Amino acid sequence: MLTPEENELLTRVGPGTPCGDFLRRYWHPIAAASELTDEKPKMRLRILGEDLVLYRAADGTYGLLAEQCSHRGASLYYGFLEDGGIRCPYHGWLYDTEGRCVEQPFEPQQSLLKHTVRHPAYPVEKLSGFLWAYMGPQPAPLLPRWDILVDQGGIRRLEIRPVLNCNWLQAEENTGDVTHTYFLHAYTMATKGRADQGGGFGRPLQRYGFQPFKWGILKSWTYTGDRGGSGWGNLLVYPNMLRLGGAMHWRVPIDDGHTKILRVEYFPPGKAPRGAQAGETSSDGEPPLTYEAGWLDDQGEYHLDTFSSQDGMAWETQGAIFDRTKEHLGASDTGIVLLRKMLMDGIKAVQEGREPMGLVRDPEENERIDLEQWMAERDLPLGVEDPRNESRIPREQVFDNRHQQVEISAGTARIGVVEALARATAATMRAR
Ligand code: FES
Ligand SMILES: [Fe+2]
Numbered sequence: 001m002l003t004p005e006e007n008e009l010l011t012r013v014g015p016g017t018p019c020g021d022f023l024r025r026y027w028h029p030i031a032a033a034s035e036l037t038d039e040k041p042k043m044r045l046r047i048l049g050e051d052l053v054l055y056r057a058a059d060g061t062y063g064l065l066a067e068q069c070s071h072r073g074a075s076l077y078y079g080f081l082e083d084g085g086i087r088c089p090y091h092g093w094l095y096d097t098e099g100r101c102v103e104q105p106f107e108p109q110q111s112l113l114k115h116t117v118r119h120p121a122y123p124v125e126k127l128s129g130f131l132w133a134y135m136g137p138q139p140a141p142l143l144p145r146w147d148i149l150v151d152q153g154g155i156r157r158l159e160i161r162p163v164l165n166c167n168w169l170q171a172e173e174n175t176g177d178v179t180h181t182y183f184l185h186a187y188t189m190a191t192k193g194r195a196d197q198g199g200g201f202g203r204p205l206q207r208y209g210f211q212p213f214k215w216g217i218l219k220s221w222t223y224t225g226d227r228g229g230s231g232w233g234n235l236l237v238y239p240n241m242l243r244l245g246g247a248m249h250w251r252v253p254i255d256d257g258h259t260k261i262l263r264v265e266y267f268p269p270g271k272a273p274r275g276a277q278a279g280e281t282s283s284d285g286e287p288p289l290t291y292e293a294g295w296l297d298d299q300g301e302y303h304l305d306t307f308s309s310q311d312g313m314a315w316e317t318q319g320a321i322f323d324r325t326k327e328h329l330g331a332s333d334t335g336i337v338l339l340r341k342m343l344m345d346g347i348k349a350v351q352e353g354r355e356p357m358g359l360v361r362d363p364e365e366n367e368r369i370d371l372e373q374w375m376a377e378r379d380l381p382l383g384v385e386d387p388r389n390e391s392r393i394p395r396e397q398v399f400d401n402r403h404q405q406v407e408i409s410a411g412t413a414r415i416g417v418v419e420a421l422a423r424a425t426a427a428t429m430r431a432r
Helices: 004-011 018-023 168-175 180-191 307-316 331-351 417-431
Strands: 028-032 042-047 050-056 062-066 080-082 085-087 101-103 124-127 130-133 155-160 205-213 216-223 229-237 241-244 247-255 258-267 289-291 404-407
Touching: 004 018, 004 168, 004 331, 018 331, 028 042, 028 247, 028 258, 042 247, 062 085, 062 124, 168 229, 168 241, 168 247, 168 258, 168 307, 168 331, 180 307, 180 417, 205 229, 205 331, 216 331, 331 404
Parallel strands: 155 289
Antiparallel strands: 028 130, 042 050, 050 062, 080 085, 124 130, 155 258, 205 216, 205 404, 216 229, 229 241, 241 247, 247 258
């Protein structure tokens, strides 16, 4: 449980808020490069509570500026792209990508006014088909080159999800939540007669755990039954990411009550899904982008047919900003407590003029940041030693005395969703 002040601290992301200042120390993906075209080279965006216009100039450079003109506030979205900059549609002030006002057509020649104007503008980089923005103070850290963003030769796909109508932290806390997968995903799928689509999360769970690691928190699990096994991974990458298999998700705050979720998935050579073409790209040469279909059915209810509709339901129904003064945390929430502590540490570091964790400044390290090495290759059957893939970090080096594990002694989670559902159904029939 948090105090009202702590809840505010972790959820408010606008300019000048402690968490907003903290999150601005990281690069965030804001759009797919393929969303800007010759026909439509501009788009409006709201990121971290700021209204912005993103554009691609004729020379291929990108600009990201506050949407409202510094003169008298008209929208630069309707502006004219010119010479790498953008000209306000109202009185023609021209801004460059760094927010300098380079022309004010109606001011006297000797006027110094334009030198007094510095319009908010942020650097943009392109990587892996996404455009990334850095909205914090200089010197900016490096844009992290996570393995799946830079590996070559396989197939990469981009996805942007429907706008999440709630605060970013609800989505990120879910990444520290290893047990939600049993009911929210596997059991829900089983109730729809699709137990086989529960992603293995419906197996009887014996133990789960949390381990801080260099880039955030990793989770561990042990399943029993025919397909039992233990593994680790499903990384919470600090501060607002998830790494699951070959995919990464970013939860980018739009504002306090809305979040943009962007996802990259990479299939190495030889591991492409059926029907995929090697080197598949969209017509402009970028990885193909899909917008995920909505999470609601035609009655306006969550259809719960996909993992993301299920997660979206859980996160949005917590409220626009979940009131954490009312929660009751248990041992299963150990990862959430850990995440909050790490976020508070990061916020404090920024307030005290120190660097929060997870910033990358070493170009050599940033050639390719290997996250996969922190994940077990797969769930290993109990008692079977890992046929170690050399690129992965051995179990004994992944875990240390910070590994917090919880044993499940008895009850529903120990029997697996198929049996649990059968028992619940039988009990319901008996009660009729
Ligand atoms: S409002 Fe933009 S130039 Fe006047
Ligand atoms: Fe989930």
